Structure formats: structure tokens, C-alpha cells
Amino acid sequence: MPREFRSIAFAASSADDAQAAFRDLSARYANVPVEEADVIVALGGDGFVLQMLHETMNSGKLVYGMNRGSVGFLMNEYSTENLLERIGTAVDNSIHPLTMETEDQWGDKRFELAINEVSVFRQSYQAAKLKVLVDGRERIAELICDGLLLATPAGSTAYNFSAHGPILPLEAPLLALTPISAFRPRRWRGALLPDRVHVEIEVLEPGKRPVNAVADHDEVKSVVKVSIKQSKTHTAWLLSDPDHSWSDRILAEQFLD
Known part of the structure; x- marks a missing residue:
């Protein structure tokens, strides 16, 4: 069943690609302040999405990362198309730090x-x-x-x-x-x-x-x-596309050269 959410916020690292993506996505989709959003779309690399997970710890907000950095293991593929649908069908991963x-x-x-x-x-x-x-x-x-x-x-x-x-x-x-x-x-x-x-x-x-x-x-x-x-009292939430889930990525990593 697709996820229901009311609003999204875009957050970007200082990298040029991330800032360009922020401008593009903000022009295409409604963008609210982070404190008002249900879902935060984090644009950058793994370090940036980790920062967002720390900042949203225990807030109930969902973080959906799109790779505008280098490695991007924690991130989903970057695309400007069908973003709301992708977020709606994403798999949620609870993280206890x-x-x-x-x-x-x-x-x-x-x-x-x-x-x-x-x-x-x-x-x-x-x-x-x-x-x-x-x-x-x-x-x-x-x-x-x-x-x-x-x-x-x-x-x-x-x-x-x-x-x-x-x-x-x-x-x-x-x-x-x-x-x-x-x-x-x-x-x-x-x-x-x-x-x-x-x-x-x-x-x-x-x-x-x-x-x-x-x-x-x-x-x-x-x-x-x-x-x-x-910790059993701290939780952050990270979203991943169902065809490229975090669990699948970890499993695939074990079979790489």
C-alpha cells in the first residue's frame, strides 16, 4: 500500500551537484521547511544522509536520500521524475544507533x-x-x-x-x-x-x-x-527504493570483487 505523506523538504550538501539538484527539485515540487515536513529528501553523499539521520533522530521524520555525492551506498539513484510515487512506495528501514x-x-x-x-x-x-x-x-x-x-x-x-x-x-x-x-x-x-x-x-x-x-x-x-x-530508545528512519533496497545492497556487496 503506498505511503501517505503530506509534505516534503529538500536538503542538500554544499557540493555543486547537490545544490543544482536542490534548485531543480525545489522548482518541480512543493518544498516546505524541514521542521514542517514528513519526508526529507537528502541530496548529497553518504556523509550528508548520515547527518540528516542524526538531525531527525526520534522525530518520526523519514529520510529519502538521492545520490549527488561520490559513493552513495546509503542513497537512492538520482532522478527528478516521479519523486512522489517513489517516496510513496519506498521501503522504510528503522535504525537504532x-x-x-x-x-x-x-x-x-x-x-x-x-x-x-x-x-x-x-x-x-x-x-x-x-x-x-x-x-x-x-x-x-x-x-x-x-x-x-x-x-x-x-x-x-x-x-x-x-x-x-x-x-x-x-x-x-x-x-x-x-x-x-x-x-x-x-x-x-x-x-x-x-x-x-x-x-x-x-x-x-x-x-x-x-x-x-x-x-x-x-x-x-x-x-x-x-x-x-x-540504544533502544533512539530511532531514525531511512527510505530505500523497493527495487534497490538497503538489504539487497548489503547482500550484493558481499559478492563484489
């Missing part, structure tokens, strides 16, 4: 959300030393590496995949814990975890080996502890 709580070396604490992944990585030329706990149980006493990330299924094809982590189907109740250039334990390649777990990362020797933490695009410097779990 990760929560990242950090404490830095000065005792300051921060809370951030991550749709793709939470990552920690070395700040200096020296490798990081990390202790990893899952649900309060120590799993790695000392991981020597460039970094470590915890990715959602939505983010498993991004930084996680570049670090040789597994691609996760969108519906999988899993998280991927993936090391970045692990030195010791040399043969540890990561782990698949249930999405209900609580992961804690403690930084060993933080004065000598400083570490930063990042939730999507929000960075915290010189952390000593990072606590991560999936």
Missing part, C-alpha cells in the same frame, strides 16, 4: 550517538594499548593496535569493511567488533557480538599512548574509557 559514553584524561564525560560505528584509534605515532570488556567480562587484557571499532549492520560496509571486518545483513541482531592493524594478539581478527551487549574499552598507558574516540563524525580526544551499547 549505538550510544558512546566517554571519559577523557581530565575526567570530562560525553555522550554521542553513532549510526555507523564507534571507533577508537591512536593519537600519536605509538600504537594504542586497549583492554576490552564485554558485559563486564574481560575478553582481551591487552590489545596493541592502531585502533578498534564497533560497527552496526548499517555501518558494516563502511569503515568496518575497509578494516577487513565482516559485512552484516541489515536484519542481523549483531555488531562487528573489528581491530585496525592489530599487532598483539597478532592473529585476532575481531568478533561478532549480539547487539544487546555492552562493550567497554579501557585505554592502557593513556599518557604515553593517547587515544581518540569517534562516534560517526563526533570526535573526543584523549579518552581513557569508552562505553558502547545499542
Whole structure:
């Protein structure tokens, strides 16, 4: 059954192609302010649609991305034709982000959300030393590496995949814990975890080996502890064309060269 919606808003990144698309679509279709819209059409790349998903978190607004960037894995194909019909028949994907709580070396604490992944990585030329706990149980006493990330299924094809982590189907109740250039334990390649777990990362020797933490695009410097779990109280909604659904894209990605 086609989706019912009252109004759409167009939002575009600063890229020239995105701005040109914004002008074209705004002239063809009624365009209301973002705060008044049921559906937001995001024009840009993956980074821009992530920004829109963060901004619409828990608002109930639907985000429909059209690619005017480079990779565009999260985006639908750009077209000016039949936009209202495409939105009406699009598949909705609910996204529950990760929560990242950090404490830095000065005792300051921060809370951030991550749709793709939470990552920690070395700040200096020296490798990081990390202790990893899952649900309060120590799993790695000392991981020597460039970094470590915890990715959602939505983010498993991004930084996680570049670090040789597994691609996760969108519906999988899993998280991927993936090391970045692990030195010791040399043969540890990561782990698949249930999405209900609580992961804690403690930084060993933080004065000598400083570490930063990042939730999507929000960075915290010189952390000593990072606590991560999936939120059950935050939801964002992303729309995908039925003939090119997000689930299909993730599945297809696993068979590419």
C-alpha cells in the first residue's frame, strides 16, 4: 500500500551537484521547511544522509536520500521524475544507533550517538594499548593496535569493511567488533557480538599512548574509557527504493570483487 505523506523538504550538501539538484527539485515540487515536513529528501553523499539521520533522530521524520555525492551506498539513484510515487512506495528501514559514553584524561564525560560505528584509534605515532570488556567480562587484557571499532549492520560496509571486518545483513541482531592493524594478539581478527551487549574499552598507558574516540563524525580526544551499547530508545528512519533496497545492497556487496 503506498505511503501517505503530506509534505516534503529538500536538503542538500554544499557540493555543486547537490545544490543544482536542490534548485531543480525545489522548482518541480512543493518544498516546505524541514521542521514542517514528513519526508526529507537528502541530496548529497553518504556523509550528508548520515547527518540528516542524526538531525531527525526520534522525530518520526523519514529520510529519502538521492545520490549527488561520490559513493552513495546509503542513497537512492538520482532522478527528478516521479519523486512522489517513489517516496510513496519506498521501503522504510528503522535504525537504532549505538550510544558512546566517554571519559577523557581530565575526567570530562560525553555522550554521542553513532549510526555507523564507534571507533577508537591512536593519537600519536605509538600504537594504542586497549583492554576490552564485554558485559563486564574481560575478553582481551591487552590489545596493541592502531585502533578498534564497533560497527552496526548499517555501518558494516563502511569503515568496518575497509578494516577487513565482516559485512552484516541489515536484519542481523549483531555488531562487528573489528581491530585496525592489530599487532598483539597478532592473529585476532575481531568478533561478532549480539547487539544487546555492552562493550567497554579501557585505554592502557593513556599518557604515553593517547587515544581518540569517534562516534560517526563526533570526535573526543584523549579518552581513557569508552562505553558502547545499542540504544533502544533512539530511532531514525531511512527510505530505500523497493527495487534497490538497503538489504539487497548489503547482500550484493558481499559478492563484489
